[in-house]
Amino acid sequence: MTKIKAFAAQDAESTLGPWNLERRAPGPKDIQIEILYCGVCHSDLHQIRNEWGNSIFPMVPGHEIVGRISKIGSEVKKFKVGELAGVGCLVDSCRKCENCKEGLEQYCLNGSSPTYNGLEQDKKTPTYGGYSKMIVADQDFVLQISDKLPLQNVAPLLCAGITTYSPLRHWNVGKGHKLAVLGLGGLGHMAVKFGVSFGAEVSMLSSSPSKKDDARKLGAHKFVLTSDPEQLKAVQGSFDFIIDTVSAPHDYNEYLGLLRTNGVLVCVGAPPAPAQIYAFNLIGGRKSIAGSLIGGLPETQEMLNYCADHKIVSDVELIDIQDIHRAYDRMLKGDVKYRFVIDIATL
Amino acid sequence: MTKIKAFAAQDAESTLGPWNLERRAPGPKDIQIEILYCGVCHSDLHQIRNEWGNSIFPMVPGHEIVGRISKIGSEVKKFKVGELAGVGCLVDSCRKCENCKEGLEQYCLNGSSPTYNGLEQDKKTPTYGGYSKMIVADQDFVLQISDKLPLQNVAPLLCAGITTYSPLRHWNVGKGHKLAVLGLGGLGHMAVKFGVSFGAEVSMLSSSPSKKDDARKLGAHKFVLTSDPEQLKAVQGSFDFIIDTVSAPHDYNEYLGLLRTNGVLVCVGAPPAPAQIYAFNLIGGRKSIAGSLIGGLPETQEMLNYCADHKIVSDVELIDIQDIHRAYDRMLKGDVKYRFVIDIATL
Numbered sequence: 001m002t003k004i005k006a007f008a009a010q011d012a013e014s015t016l017g018p019w020n021l022e023r024r025a026p027g028p029k030d031i032q033i034e035i036l037y038c039g040v041c042h043s044d045l046h047q048i049r050n051e052w053g054n055s056i057f058p059m060v061p062g063h064e065i066v067g068r069i070s071k072i073g074s075e076v077k078k079f080k081v082g083e084l085a086g087v088g089c090l091v092d093s094c095r096k097c098e099n100c101k102e103g104l105e106q107y108c109l110n111g112s113s114p115t116y117n118g119l120e121q122d123k124k125t126p127t128y129g130g131y132s133k134m135i136v137a138d139q140d141f142v143l144q145i146s147d148k149l150p151l152q153n154v155a156p157l158l159c160a161g162i163t164t165y166s167p168l169r170h171w172n173v174g175k176g177h178k179l180a181v182l183g184l185g186g187l188g189h190m191a192v193k194f195g196v197s198f199g200a201e202v203s204m205l206s207s208s209p210s211k212k213d214d215a216r217k218l219g220a221h222k223f224v225l226t227s228d229p230e231q232l233k234a235v236q237g238s239f240d241f242i243i244d245t246v247s248a249p250h251d252y253n254e255y256l257g258l259l260r261t262n263g264v265l266v267c268v269g270a271p272p273a274p275a276q277i278y279a280f281n282l283i284g285g286r287k288s289i290a291g292s293l294i295g296g297l298p299e300t301q302e303m304l305n306y307c308a309d310h311k312i313v314s315d316v317e318l319i320d321i322q323d324i325h326r327a328y329d330r331m332l333k334g335d336v337k338y339r340f341v342i343d344i345a346t347l
Numbered sequence: 348m349t350k351i352k353a354f355a356a357q358d359a360e361s362t363l364g365p366w367n368l369e370r371r372a373p374g375p376k377d378i379q380i381e382i383l384y385c386g387v388c389h390s391d392l393h394q395i396r397n398e399w400g401n402s403i404f405p406m407v408p409g410h411e412i413v414g415r416i417s418k419i420g421s422e423v424k425k426f427k428v429g430e431l432a433g434v435g436c437l438v439d440s441c442r443k444c445e446n447c448k449e450g451l452e453q454y455c456l457n458g459s460s461p462t463y464n465g466l467e468q469d470k471k472t473p474t475y476g477g478y479s480k481m482i483v484a485d486q487d488f489v490l491q492i493s494d495k496l497p498l499q500n501v502a503p504l505l506c507a508g509i510t511t512y513s514p515l516r517h518w519n520v521g522k523g524h525k526l527a528v529l530g531l532g533g534l535g536h537m538a539v540k541f542g543v544s545f546g547a548e549v550s551m552l553s554s555s556p557s558k559k560d561d562a563r564k565l566g567a568h569k570f571v572l573t574s575d576p577e578q579l580k581a582v583q584g585s586f587d588f589i590i591d592t593v594s595a596p597h598d599y600n601e602y603l604g605l606l607r608t609n610g611v612l613v614c615v616g617a618p619p620a621p622a623q624i625y626a627f628n629l630i631g632g633r634k635s636i637a638g639s640l641i642g643g644l645p646e647t648q649e650m651l652n653y654c655a656d657h658k659i660v661s662d663v664e665l666i667d668i669q670d671i672h673r674a675y676d677r678m679l680k681g682d683v684k685y686r687f688v689i690d691i692a693t694l
Contacts, residue, residue: 286639
């Protein structure tokens with residue numbers, strides 16, 4: 001075991017602070033990564049506050065992890081010491097169920113191991129995330145990271161990136177499609193970038209007029225101010241696909257009305273309260289409301305490779321770890337363009 | 348114009364009774380059909396009671412119409428006098444929008460003309476349905492009916508049949524799939540028959556133990572008593588597709604839990620109140636909840652041909668039109684196997 005520095009929440013009420021964490025010595029198939037940057041995801045805040053009711057304390061958040069490999073196990077072939085590497089939302093899964101076999105580890109039928117606030121596959125050992133100096137993970141759950149892209153901007157691809165890439169690929173969104181992105185935050189800005197890159201006509205839907213210029217800068221072709229009934233009316237029945245990144249409660253029926261026949265609204269944000277959906281709004285145009293969860297390991301690597309090839313990264317604000325609570329406060333207000341990333345050197 | 352006998356509701360409070368209806372003389376492209384049988388759909392009752400808030404009175408319900416052609420317009424080529432013919436839920440649509448051009452007239456972007464409680468494409472003339480002696484409709488909205496099947500059992504195919512056939516075809520349900528059918532009524536019993544015919548493993552989900560034998564007789568391979576938590580638990584995460592025919596309020600989340608990864612729950616019944624859906628229940632397995640509305644004219648004809656080829660019909664109880672209110676009462680209690688059909692000779 002190695003003692004390393006981390007930032008942890010001791011319970012749902014306290015603030016994050018320094019904590020010494022023990023990491024296992026790398027086994028034959030493990031990779032040890034010295035963490036350089038870790039993205040700040042909205043789910044970090046949900047979980048340290050136990051807003052989903054499943055928190056394990058002490059908790060070291062962080063599942064957008066990039067760094068450099070410092071040790072590898074004796075059986076590791078895919079990675080070398082000194083290379084860049086990443087860890088996303090998962091550090092293990094059962095590897096035996098039909099979903100794991102298909103590379104859909106995020107839907108592991110026996111329960112995957114989240115990178116933090118979860119348990120290893122022994123179902124006993126808690127997992128700790130990337131607000132820490134170092135992580136040890138099985139090679140099959142470690143991602144190869146290109147050295148062609150600015151590393152701090154790559155970190156958020158591990159969650160915000162794959163969470164939007166995966167549904168766009170699953171539903172084959174591309175040329176000839178009209179894609180709307182609801183909400184311009186960490187996930188939304190990546191959805192715009194991927195949608196544009198895949199050839200779709202991308203509209204940003206936002207209730208805030210100030211996002212119009214931002215959306216255009218990210219490549220969005222159109223902007224719809226959702227607080228303006230006229231603008232909403234003008235796009236009724238027009239989108240093939242809406243990617244809904246909003247995790248605050250909102251009226252799904254309104255957005256179902258913006259879909260064309262056979263259109264799909266995909267939720268990647270999960271409001272805590274149930275959505276009230278009129279079946280008529282689905283029936284009237286053979287519409288669907290669907291959900292999508294991050295992505296499996298093969299698709300996450302595919303996404304990272306795609307980003308390296310197409311020079312796609314997240315827009316980030318680099319912070320010192322001591323500023324994490326100020327960052328959370330700003331994140332709650334939507335005041336970040338578009339993802340905070342912790343410089344782990346400050347830990 | 349021709350005066351014909353019909354049964355109509357004069358307002359939302361009154362019972363149905365005799366009414367004389369005027370039908371147009373057939374134009375060059377019209378077909379005049381002497382109605383022999385008309386199915387009784389749950390939506391008939393919703394609409395005569397104005398439960399959807401859009402009722403036009405006097406109202407002559409009925410959109411599962413079969414009969415014999417008595418006149419054809421001068422330009423009609425597809426039909427001959429003396430042949431059997433049917434009219435389903437639509438008598439016209441704009442025919443110009445992209446959906447109409449694709450044969451998806453049920454999703455006409457300019458508003459289709461429902462067979463009753465609607466307006467013709469002049470957006471002025473009310474339409475009157477099949478609780479009447481005769482109907483005149485454009486040849487493009489008239490279906491060819493095989494003389495190989497018992498005619499009274501064919502009538503419900505025009506709504507209950509196509510409403511379940513269409514989503515099963517759209518989502519390619521067939522061999523290797525596990526299909527669950529929720530609710531064993533007019534729609535549900537057709538969903539079972541089609542699902543079995545398409546090669547799926549079909550499970551009937553019902554809260555009523557008495558439906559077990561019925562489901563088996565219809566061909567269902569399995570039965571799940573939804574009021575028994577143990578039986579529900581045993582089928583968690585097991586279905587590729589659920590066709591939900593229930594129009595009473597019910598908990599969709601419970602049924603989303605029965606879907607496999609990538610599973611789809613399709614609503615063909617529309618409860619008046621919104622469904623409360625937790626986004627997590629969709630996200631957790633890339634699941635969808637979708638809707639589907641009847642079917643277009645080409646697919647309705649395809650379904651009728653399929654039924655003739657595969658000897659599929661609806662199980663019906665033939666009633667005199669004077670017994671319509673007793674039939675509605677029994678329908679509300681689910682006491683019908685599985686569709687009432689009016690013998691129009693009794694009118």
